[in-house]
Each structure stands twice: as structure tokens, then as C-alpha cells.
Amino acid sequence: MTENQSGNENQNAGENASANELAQLRTLLIDRPPMARELPAFEVDEAPAGPGELFVQWLLGAFRAGVPDAQVMVLSTAGPDGRVLVLRDVDPAAGLWWFAGDADSPKGRQLAAEPRAALTFYWPQLGRQVRVRGTVQSGEAAAAAEQFRLLSPNSRTAALVGRQSEPLTGAEEFRTAWAQAAAELAREPRTVAEGYTRYAVRAEEVEFWQGAADRRHVRLVYRRSADGWQRGLVWP
Numbered sequence: 001m002t003e004n005q006s007g008n009e010n011q012n013a014g015e016n017a018s019a020n021e022l023a024q025l026r027t028l029l030i031d032r033p034p035m036a037r038e039l040p041a042f043e044v045d046e047a048p049a050g051p052g053e054l055f056v057q058w059l060l061g062a063f064r065a066g067v068p069d070a071q072v073m074v075l076s077t078a079g080p081d082g083r084v085l086v087l088r089d090v091d092p093a094a095g096l097w098w099f100a101g102d103a104d105s106p107k108g109r110q111l112a113a114e115p116r117a118a119l120t121f122y123w124p125q126l127g128r129q130v131r132v133r134g135t136v137q138s139g140e141a142a143a144a145a146e147q148f149r150l151l152s153p154n155s156r157t158a159a160l161v162g163r164q165s166e167p168l169t170g171a172e173e174f175r176t177a178w179a180q181a182a183a184e185l186a187r188e189p190r191t192v193a194e195g196y197t198r199y200a201v202r203a204e205e206v207e208f209w210q211g212a213a214d215r216r217h218v219r220l221v222y223r224r225s226a227d228g229w230q231r232g233l234v235w236p
């Protein structure tokens with residue numbers, strides 16, 4: 001066998017392996033319907049008057065059910081972008097959902113240009129989804145600084161490195177920037193990353209979605225009105 005033939009064979013073997021993987025994946029996508037397990041019932045008549053209270057119950061329920069990273073959500077901004085973020089706080093009385101990020105990142109710039117967003121949570125063990133839609137406001141700089149100083153040293157170093165989502169030439173450039181930021185933090189432990197901002201979605205609409213294995217899902221939507229929260233079901 002020539003070198004060339006053996007090379008072709010290897011290439012074919014590689015293609016077959018990936019073709020096999022793709023076939024396997026396609027089978028899994030068909031054979032594994034989501035939420036094919038026992039899920040909690042959603043007694044909508046017993047739901048609290050405000051969405052914040054129900055959210056607190058559901059998020060606590062997700063932690064208790066062992067959902068890993070239950071406080072992690074998708075932040076969608078106006079435009080084509082979404083990304084995963086951590087929920088930092090919730091204020092049920094005001095209907096505020098808090099998160100944090102760099103004002104000088106793509107999401108920060110998008111929020112500055114159009115301060116509207118949606119937050120989406122999904123807790124697979126419970127088949128529950130929550131969607132929060134509303135306007136976005138920035139928190140006070142002093143509160144952001146206070147929160148920043150409570151973050152782990154690695155999180156603070158990462159924020160000080162900054163330049164989030166900009167092109168990176170390689171690992172070495174990152175290592176150097178990290179070392180500089182870590183040194184700065186060691187010198188000045190109270191340093192706060194420049195663009196670090198607390199944001200809140202002021203909910204206008206919050207949807208609670210309870211999945212069911214038989215696909216008879218239940219959806220309850222709260223809408224903010226001049227008279228407080230109105231709520232109603234929507235078709236699944």
C-alpha cells in the first residue's frame with residue numbers, strides 16, 4: 001500500500017467515525033423526547049398574586065430538586081444575541097431580577113442602546129421554564145462596587161482582565177493580562193473593574209411554564225398593569 005492510499009484510508013475512517021457519530025446523534029434526537037419523566041403538577045389557582053413570589057418558590061424548588069446551577073439563565077437582548085448569565089438577586093415586591101456584567105461588553109452596549117431584555121430559566125428535573133420580559137435599568141455604582149468586592153478573587157481577576165468578547169491572539173496574551181490583573185488586585189484589593197455594572201430587568205411580563213410528559217403543558221402569564229399584576233393562562 002502506498003503512503004497516499006493509507007492516508008486516504010485514514011481519512012475515510014475519520015469520515016466514517018464522524019458519520020457514525022452523526023447517525024448516533026440523530027437517533028438520540030428522535031429517541032429522547034425531553035421531559036419524559038414524572039413532573040410536578042402546577043396548581044395555578046394556588047399561585048401567589050405576584051410573579052416574584054412564585055419565582056422564589058420555583059427557584060427554591062429547583063435548588064431542592066438538585067438542579068445544578070439553577071440560578072443560571074439566558075439573557076436575551078434586543079437584536080440577535082443571547083448568552084448565559086447568573087441571577088444575582090430578585091426583588092419580588094418591585095418585580096426586579098438582578099444580574100451583573102461589563103457595560104463595555106457586547107451585551108452592555110446592546111442594553112445601553114436598547115434597555116429591554118428577556119431572562120429565560122429552564123429546570124429540566126422539574127420540566128419548568130420561566131421567562132421574564134421587561135425594561136432594563138442599571139443599579140447604583142456603589143452597590144455594584146460592594147457586590148464586586150464580594151466576588152471570588154478569580155471572578156474579580158477575570159472582570160479586571162476585561163475586553164470580553166474581543167478577539168484574543170492566543171493563550172500567552174491572556175496569561176499576561178491575567179497576571180497583570182492579579183497583581184493589581186493583590187496591590188489594591190478594593191479595586192473594582194471599571195465597567196462592572198449591576199442591571200435589573202423590571203418585569204412587565206413573567207411566564208411560568210410547567211411541562212408535562214403527556215405534552216399537556218400549563219402556562220401562566222403575569223402582566224404588570226396600573227392595578228398591579230394581572231394573570232391568565234395561555235395555550236401551550
Ligand SMILES: Cc1cc2nc3c(=O)[nH]c(=O)nc-3n(C[C@H](O)[C@H](O)[C@H](O)COP(=O)(O)O)c2cc1C
Nearest residue numbers: 072083084085086100101102105106107108164165
Ligand atoms: C454558567 C455561566 C455563567 C455565566 N455568568 C455570567 C455572568 O454572570 N456575567 C457575565 O457577564 N457573563 C457570564 N457568563 C459568560 C456569558 O455567557 C458570555 O459569554 C459573556 O458575558 C459575553 O457575552 P457578550 O459578548 O454577549 O457580552 C456566564 C457563562 C456561563 C456558561
